[in-house]
Amino acid sequence: MRNIFLFIRRYSVFLGFLILQGICIWFLFTYNRSHRAKGMGVANEVTGWFNTRYNTVRYFFRMKEENTQVHKMNDSLLNLLSDNFIARDTGQPVMRDTVKLDTLGHYRRFAWRDAQAVYSTINSDKNYIQINRGSAHGIRDDMGVFSSNGGLVGKVIATSANYSQVMSLLHVQSKVNVLLKKTGSGGTISWDGNDPAFLTMSGIPKSDSVLKGDTIVTGKFSLSFPPGKLVGTVDAVIKNSATNFYTLRIRPFANFSTLQQVFVSENIDFDEQHKLDEEAKRKVDFKKTTP
């Protein structure tokens, strides 16, 4: 204790100097606005630095708890992701004009509706596409399906209430009536089951001139889709000397591997036409069997 007093006594002037300086600085930073602002800025800087360091340490120890919380949060958010849901689109029932004749005198034969591909394969020899519309939305068998860029994709072969199964063009049993746009010659397009990038078209007579790049469109006699819709381009002309017809290698317009949005074409008169067809066949067959 005595030493402390001795120390204070010995350095009294210096201590006094320090005290007076302290008072001056205190005055300076208390009563002067600009100094005060500056001082506050520096003080904030310093305390901010220490706070940051302290928080780093604190966060380290709270990390496990935080992790658990974040994980729970992620879990609950994952369940909310839109990927978990498919737009059933029940709010859009069959929207079709009951009046088939519009004011310009045109007769509507085909109606379109959009859909999303929810499932598709290209690797099998029998590839199907599932779309998120079904009989509840008016989808029926034998409707045509087109990709978002307008290329033919396939035909509906089965429907449930909310989904439809589409037989892709990449299906060994698929046979679609198409024609060569340039000459108008009809043919049939099918798939050999090997390369999903190419289809095979047959039925073009050798009298036609076919070149690489010619456009193939849908045929005029389909009950499923309108004529003249894009199908693909000629990629190679394979000459088969055994027959009088070309075999064409077709590159389809539709990209089957990235199908997302598709269109469904509906033939409004399908029932009538189909019934007529069946009736005719039945009559002919009946006549054949009972001559």
Place this chain on the structure above:
Amino acid sequence: MSDLVRNIIRFVFFLLVQVYVLNVVPHLHQLVVPYLYFLFLLWLPFTVSRGGLLVLGFLMGISVDYFTMTPGLHAAACVLVAFVRPFIINILAPKDASEFTYREPSPKAMGWTPYMVYVLVLTILHNAYLTLLQWLSFGSLWLFLLKIVTTTAISLLLIITTELLFPRKLKFRTNTSS
């Protein structure tokens, strides 16, 4: 006239000159602010104790401060000058206070060269510290250095002028108090 009265008069005189003349006349340049008031501290008698010097410095500075509305700014510089003053005197004229023939630091008491060094060092110290404190709130480094140099030059000029214009009637130290 006793030292006390004389220094009280000087205190008031320097304060008023600084506040009402030097701070009021248009400055040569915004950097060149003439400071003279701390000459009061330089002229204080040798016999004033170091603690007393500090208190007087603080009083002088805070008085100027309250006129210039910057509390603590000049006071801090003055306290620093008052604190350093005995060391400088010790270095330049290493004697006890009782050994000086004269009562106060003056060209005659210390010789012109030591006296000018004494004034120069303390002036630089005062101006540097003052400018530093001001500079904390605004300004750049070059401005800071330039301001120290210019204010020191103008202060020195003023101090020399004052010394030459007002030669103090220097009293010899006598044993009998006057």
